[in-house]
Amino acid sequence: MNFQQLRYVRETVRRRLNLTEAARALHTSQPGVSKQIRELEDELGVQIFERHGRRFVALTPPGRELIGVIERVLLEAENLKRVGENYAARDSGRLTIATTHTQARYALPQVVAAFRERFPKVRLSLQQGHPPAVARWVISGEADIGIATESLDHFDELIAMPGYQWTHTVVVPPGHPLARQRSISLEAIAQHPIITYSNEFAGRNHIDTAFEAKGLSIDVVLTAIDSDVIKTYVELGLGVGIIASVAYDEIRDRGLKRFDASHLFPINTTRVAIRKGTFLRDFTYAFIESFAPELTTERVNAALAEGKPLKG
Amino acid sequence: MNFQQLRYVRETVRRRLNLTEAARALHTSQPGVSKQIRELEDELGVQIFERHGRRFVALTPPGRELIGVIERVLLEAENLKRVGENYAARDSGRLTIATTHTQARYALPQVVAAFRERFPKVRLSLQQGHPPAVARWVISGEADIGIATESLDHFDELIAMPGYQWTHTVVVPPGHPLARQRSISLEAIAQHPIITYSNEFAGRNHIDTAFEAKGLSIDVVLTAIDSDVIKTYVELGLGVGIIASVAYDEIRDRGLKRFDASHLFPINTTRVAIRKGTFLRDFTYAFIESFAPELTTERVNAALAEGKPLKG
DNA sequence: CGTGATTACGTTTATCGTAATTATA
DNA sequence: TATAATTACGATAAACGTAATCACG
Numbered sequence: 001m002n003f004q005q006l007r008y009v010r011e012t013v014r015r016r017l018n019l020t021e022a023a024r025a026l027h028t029s030q031p032g033v034s035k036q037i038r039e040l041e042d043e044l045g046v047q048i049f050e051r052h053g054r055r056f057v058a059l060t061p062p063g064r065e066l067i068g069v070i071e072r073v074l075l076e077a078e079n080l081k082r083v084g085e086n087y088a089a090r091d092s093g094r095l096t097i098a099t100t101h102t103q104a105r106y107a108l109p110q111v112v113a114a115f116r117e118r119f120p121k122v123r124l125s126l127q128q129g130h131p132p133a134v135a136r137w138v139i140s141g142e143a144d145i146g147i148a149t150e151s152l153d154h155f156d157e158l159i160a161m162p163g164y165q166w167t168h169t170v171v172v173p174p175g176h177p178l179a180r181q182r183s184i185s186l187e188a189i190a191q192h193p194i195i196t197y198s199n200e201f202a203g204r205n206h207i208d209t210a211f212e213a214k215g216l217s218i219d220v221v222l223t224a225i226d227s228d229v230i231k232t233y234v235e236l237g238l239g240v241g242i243i244a245s246v247a248y249d250e251i252r253d254r255g256l257k258r259f260d261a262s263h264l265f266p267i268n269t270t271r272v273a274i275r276k277g278t279f280l281r282d283f284t285y286a287f288i289e290s291f292a293p294e295l296t297t298e299r300v301n302a303a304l305a306e307g308k309p310l311k312g
Numbered sequence: 313m314n315f316q317q318l319r320y321v322r323e324t325v326r327r328r329l330n331l332t333e334a335a336r337a338l339h340t341s342q343p344g345v346s347k348q349i350r351e352l353e354d355e356l357g358v359q360i361f362e363r364h365g366r367r368f369v370a371l372t373p374p375g376r377e378l379i380g381v382i383e384r385v386l387l388e389a390e391n392l393k394r395v396g397e398n399y400a401a402r403d404s405g406r407l408t409i410a411t412t413h414t415q416a417r418y419a420l421p422q423v424v425a426a427f428r429e430r431f432p433k434v435r436l437s438l439q440q441g442h443p444p445a446v447a448r449w450v451i452s453g454e455a456d457i458g459i460a461t462e463s464l465d466h467f468d469e470l471i472a473m474p475g476y477q478w479t480h481t482v483v484v485p486p487g488h489p490l491a492r493q494r495s496i497s498l499e500a501i502a503q504h505p506i507i508t509y510s511n512e513f514a515g516r517n518h519i520d521t522a523f524e525a526k527g528l529s530i531d532v533v534l535t536a537i538d539s540d541v542i543k544t545y546v547e548l549g550l551g552v553g554i555i556a557s558v559a560y561d562e563i564r565d566r567g568l569k570r571f572d573a574s575h576l577f578p579i580n581t582t583r584v585a586i587r588k589g590t591f592l593r594d595f596t597y598a599f600i601e602s603f604a605p606e607l608t609t610e611r612v613n614a615a616l617a618e619g620k621p622l623k624g
Numbered sequence: 625c626g627t628g629a630t631t632a633c634g635t636t637t638a639t640c641g642t643a644a645t646t647a648t649a
Numbered sequence: 650t651a652t653a654a655t656t657a658c659g660a661t662a663a664a665c666g667t668a669a670t671c672a673c674g
Contacts, residue, residue: 001389002314004639020653029641034654036639044392045400054647054654062399069391069591076385077313080356083381087374088357279381316664332628341666346629348664366629366672 003077005040006070008033009048013067014140017049017056072277078141079279086281092121093281098134098143099126101226102202103270106246107164108147111291119283130225131200138273144284146273147291149202153271159303160271163292167262168203169248171234171241174257178240184259186214193221193239195230202227202244203268210265231256244268274304315389317352318382320345321360325379326452329361329368384589390453391591398593404433405593410446410455411438413538414514415582418558419476420459423603431595442537443512450585456596458585459603461514465583471615472583475604479574480515481560483546483553486569490552496571498526505533505551507542514539514556515580522577543568556580586616 008022012033015021019037023030041048048063049056059067085093095115099108104126112124127134127143131151137143139157146152153160170189172178178188190211197204204223211218221239224230227247234241235255242265248258272288272295274280285297320334324345327333331349335342353360360375361368371379397405407427411420416438424436439446439455443463449455451469458464465472482501484490490500502523509516516535523530533551536542539559546553547567554577560570584600584607586592597609 001392002638018653030653031642031655031657032640035656038655044396046396051654052648055649055652056654062395065395066392069388069395073385073388073392076381076388079381080313080378080385083374083377084356084358314664330628342628343630343632343667344665347631350630363629364673367627367674368629 001040001043003074005036006074008036009040009067010070010074012037012049012056013059017058019056075141075275075277079277082279082281086279089121090282091119093283094123094125095145095281095284095287096125096127096137096143097145097147097287098137099128099147100131100134100149100202101128102149102197102244102247103147104128105227106244107270108291111287114290115283115287118286122283130198135273138275141275141278144274144278144280145288147270148273149268149270150200150205152273155273157276158273159276159306160273161292161295161300161303163270163272163295165267165269166203167245167260167267168207168242168265169245170259170261170264171231171243171248171253171256172259173235173237174255175237176240176257178259179257181259184261184264186211186216186264189240189242189264190216190218193219194242195222195224195233195239196220196242197227197230198223198225201225203265206266206268207242274300276304278304280304313352313355315386317348318386320348321352321379322382322386324349324361324368325371329370331368387453387587387589391589394591394593398591401433402594403431405595406435406437407457407593407596407599408437408439408449408455409457409459409599410449411440411459412443412446412461412513413440414461414509414556414559415459416440417539418556419582420603423599426602427595427599430598434595442510447585450587453587453590456586456590456592457600459582460585461580461582462512462517464585467585469588470585471588471618472585473604473607473612473615475582475584475607477579477581478515479557479572479579480519480554480577481557482571482573482576483543483555483560483565483568484571485547485549486567487549488552488569490571491569493571496573496576498523498528498576501552501554501576502528502530505531506554507534507536507545507551508532508554509539509542510535510537513537515577518578518580519554586612588616590616592616 007026011022011026012019015025019033020030023033026033037048044066046062047060048066050058050060108126116124127137129137131148134143134146134148135152135155135158138146139155146158147163152158170184178184178192181188196207222233227243230241230243231253233239242261245262272292280300285300288295288300289297319338323334323338324331327337331345332342335345338345349360356378358374359372360378362370362372409420420438428436439449441449443460446455446458446460447464447467447470450458451467458470459475464470482496490496490504493500508519534545539555542553542555543565545551554573557574584604592612597612600607600612601609
């Protein structure tokens with residue numbers, strides 16, 4: 001039994017039992033993966049994969065149990081490397097943040113800038129996608145931390161910690177009928193076409209539920225994952241924009257009339273997610289704390305210890 | 313990085329940083345261990361062991377962090393093997409029970425007999441020692457489960473579950489002054505020499521505290537880890553015996569006068585301990601349940617899941 | 625000096641990739 | 650027939666044991 005065999009099995013499962021894909025993903029040859037998996041099965045004395053002739057069609061019952069343990073072995077093995085790096089090269093390494101557009105564009109720039117100044121040797125990368133993808137990247141280890149407003153707290157494998165809270169803002173172009181009003185209401189908005197975030201993004205749930213609660217039906221003419229896209233189409237007069245308050249820039253967006261909508265839609269909580277059982281580098285703690293000052297190393301560690309029970 | 317390297321490091325730590333002993337314990341050569349440990353250190357980029365010249369004198373700070381992770385990796389790797397065996401050979405394998413004399417001699421025989429009948433192919437072994445040793449064997453994985461009355465609930469690495477409760481019995485030889493009495497009191501016992509269990513054994517704590525609570529000083533003339541030894545010396549007239557009730561055999565011990573002492577000393581709880589995070593074979597669950605019927609597979613699993621937080 | 629870690633080196637074993645083969649949908 | 654896993658085999662590299670060396674207490 002060796003780590004390579006376990007990696008092969010894990011990757012094969014992740015690639016939906018396609019051994020060829022797994023081999024490609026791990027930059028190795030298909031026969032090698034095939035042989036190693038067989039040897040692991042021989043050593044453990046059980047089949048992990050159910051085969052129809054030569055095709056992998058499912059995990060066997062022991063395979064289903066094994067895959068959980070294999071994930072844990074590999075997770076801890078990766079932790080070993082991280083502990084090493086944390087001492088060997090305290091201030092260099094790599095930090096991958098999975099997040100959504102709104103966070104990347106409006107909430108993170110200051111944090112990233114400060115981080116780069118403090119840890120110039122750390123290679124930062126932002127992995128951008130919709131919230132379920134953010135969660136998936138963190139779970140698989142492709143990203144170290146995830147930052148998003150939706151869906152991060154729905155996964156057993158993750159620990160989601162509240163980062164900051166925000167509300168929505170309504171924007172309309174200068175000539176719009178609503179632009180003359182002093183304040184705004186859900187009823188007023190509902191009479192116009194709406195442009196806002198796609199499903200599963202940046203508090204979109206909260207927008208829908210707020211209208212539904214008042215029995216209002218709305219006409220969403222355009223959805224985007226991207227506040228800038230939304231603002232662009234609002235400027236073109238396509239509708240009323242509902243965006244995150246942070247996405248309104250006083251200077252750059254002075255062409256748009258803004259209404260505070262914090263009383264109209266529920267408050268949104270943007271969360272920071274880490275995978276349970278992961279060892280975090282010192283600079284990862286620093287990044288999290290810089291993003292959300294309440295999330296100190298101690299508190300993150302406490303959350304990590306709390307959430308530890310993976311599965312019996 | 314491979315499992316062998318991790319095993320070498322773990323064993324070296326267990327052997328108090330003596331690499332030669334570690335090599336011997338793992339049936340391999342000293343140079344091999346030396347080289348592999350160095351290669352692991354190179355790969356992780358940190359020293360695990362602090363060396364004075366060529367001697368290992370301590371764990372370095374990263375080493376202290378690594379050893380915990382290494383233990384977990386290897387624990388999970390052993391779980392992989394157990395899962396495999398659990399399916400490959402459902403009813404054969406090996407079960408090692410660490411326990412004390414009293415349990416082995418009086419509480420376990422029926423359980424063992426029933427177990428052997430149900431799982432004839434499982435090789436059973438009893439590892440006998442004092443309670444701290446029992447705990448140590450379970451923690452190190454040398455034993456699968458531990459059964460003892462003392463000290464099992466003092467270890468973070470263990471999950472200790474209440475198995476059964478028992479009380480003490482006082483025994484005296486026929487000619488003893490106390491033998492004429494109908495019942496017995498702590499005050500009466502304290503006037504005679506006492507023979508009972510060694511420290512840290514079979515509720516010895518409870519015996520001492522009961523006397524202390526009444527301000528009685530006692531004269532323990534002989535201690536043993538072994539109820540049979542105690543009874544033998546009581547028969548010889550050396551003193552009053554205080555033993556576990558289960559250790560009194562109505563037939564074999566009819567030469568001794570017995571007093572129930574359940575009202576004199578606190579109730580003792582014998583616990584079953586398993587190491588946190590361990591995968592248990594089906595027959596291990598069966599053994600535990602046979603020993604303590606309330607400890608069903610479900611309850612043991614629940615305790616296992618509860619206790620999972622190892623360390624952040 | 626004895627105990628204990630490291631270095632040197634040859635043997636053995638395991639791993640990996642290429643090419644050919646076989647089986648499935 | 651295209652896709653995908655297995656078998657065969659040769660090249661490469663890793664792991665291991667023996668013997669010799671070096672360093673601390």
